[in-house]
Amino acid sequence: MADYIAICLLLCLALASCVEGSVNSCEDIDPTACSEMAKQNANLCFDTILSQTACPKLCGNCPMTCYNCNTTNTDVSSCNTVTCDKNKMCMVKMIQSTRTGQKRYTLGCEAEKVCDGGRKRTLHSRSVKIDCCDNDLCNTPLATKTSTSPPKTTSTSTSTTTTTTTPSTTTMPSTTASSTAVPTTVTNLKSSACSRDIIIMMDQSIPYSFGNRTVCNFLMQLVKTMDIGVNSTQVALSSFDSSSVNSHWELDRYIDPFSLSVAIATLSLQDAGITPDIYQPVHDLYTKYGILQPNGQYGDRRNVLDVAIIITGSFVNSHSLNTVRYRSNLLKTFMSVITIGIGGVDHQTLGVIAKDSNHALYINQLAELNGSNFQRKVLNLFCS
Template sequence: MDWMNLVWTYSLLCVVPVVLGVDGDTCRDIDTQACVLMAQRNPALCQDQVLRQTACPKFCNICPLECYHCDVSVRDYVNCNMTTICDLNQQCMLQKMHSSQDGHDEYVMGCASLQLCDGGGLTLTFGRRELQERNVEVTCCNTDRCNLPTESSTVPTTTKHIPSCVRDIVLIVEDYNEKNDHTHTGGYSTPYLVAFLKELVSSLTIGLSESLVELSLADSDVHSIWSLADHTTNDSLLTAINGIPFRHQKDNLDISGIVNYVSRDAFSIRSGDRPSVPNTVVIFVDHRARPSTSRTGQVNGVDYGAQHNVHLASGNVIIINIGPPDHSDVTKISVLATDASHVLTVADYAALSGIKETLVNLICN
């Protein structure tokens, strides 16, 4: 191990003093980006028993999967909005039934053994109709929360690609800690948000000569999940959206961090920004979050200088407030929007689908 690896190893292990283990509640990387950099320098990183157990268990794929879980079939997959931690020898499973009589789909999601995923001992949970009236498809996958449908049939038939929309689009999604807060309609937000992002992406044509989409999660910091150049087809992007690594650990939002990210990092050559293509920023904000403030109680990141820096990076900034617009200081982030028409407000995550066409028009026009 060279001296750079020693530095990375020491810095990682000094972040927390205890071994995290590989159970579902604590199995996470100390710093995934550091794990990526370490693996670039040392391809045998995950063969190191100490590092793979303590610093990079998620990166090294030794953690149990978190999968969407519902015991009964549902017609609208966003209603399967709870997750469960699987056993180490299980994968996420999606069962889909398509009725040959009326054309509707039903879904069951959960964990499944490797044997079941290979077709052994499979049991179906779609009621008692004759099987010849139903087409059943079972798929398994091995990344967190990957067992949501990705096929275009889950997108409303009214979805249309915008042929002239070529944009570099940066989505910034607040990763709000909702584990003990189900005050909005529909329980956990993740299935509704994932479904909406998939509808949005399906409305665009993704490609190197078309639109590209970057995504970051924000709480007390901004975490880049993928860059503009990482997913260059609609199918690749839809699959990536299914596996967004939400953590839901914090309930505060660093607006200054978002400003710095947009103005310095989001549209860099390294991230795949195309200088000749217009830039668009879409920021999803949960009204329950607590923005970081100065010593005088002012919300950081919402002054004129911040607005100016963001607009230098993108002339098209859209803010989506989720929840009542007058109940949280976090909605002061709306001053970063291009203008008042670029601020959209929905009552809860279940209502996001109602603004899809408006959002697509703001992105593309």
């Protein structure tokens, strides 16, 4: 009972901290805490406050965000996203010519009754197949077979059901969900021998009212799949603006997954209103974890590889590209650097900073951070 009360208090703290930024999002305040509460309280999803505000995703009260477009290939970069109405799922409709074999796709939302069980039929010279799934941005043309049973809002079980999948370029993860289930949509690294010191650098100019909440949700999803601990993976987080880097916590501050998730959920950033300088995180990483690494400061472990993630939506570069390249090359001798550019950012500069072209990632809009394919790609880079 004491544990349940403690979890409730932490959820309330997280809810109070980020209520301003949750207007445009529908996410569990802390997925780990919601899952633990569901184990101890079978009626969690019948509680109006908890099911609607603290744990709406776990209780099946969140509308899904899906890709929405007509496309002729597997590239969804030109697609828009759409928020589905209640009782609708993300859909991929594939039309294949039985004569030429050419495939054409339609992506969007579809009613449960159409998705239920999947549909495949032949019309004259065309074969039509519909696949549906129940995770945000899960409907890509790469999907083959996905969940066809959406989460229900009634709760009769206290168990938590998750399934994981091995990374693949041709399949999507299948999830089985109930009202207390927490679908795992990315590769699970908890049993991997890949321990890392991960330093996250977040662009502070991403608008707090929506952007940072979305970034925080993305980070919490990643943390759920990591083996967090003093002898496993540790995570530090900082934000940067036009002139400095602000450390929110160091690597050895949170050494269990629950406290780290709460720290991310309660993270509060204020938009400085100034375009950040991309040189700031590069300089800070080199100074703290490069030059000073032999001293083991800031919780940095000497025998564990460092991985830095720089997330930015806009930036300037106060130095020449050659200067950034020189400092970045020195930095790469100490750590692996992943860059995530959102929107119309300078690809050339981020490509120079990243470990290599595979570690320079780009998305068109913030919502794509929570796509299962994108999260899986980031996780796979940790150990590469």
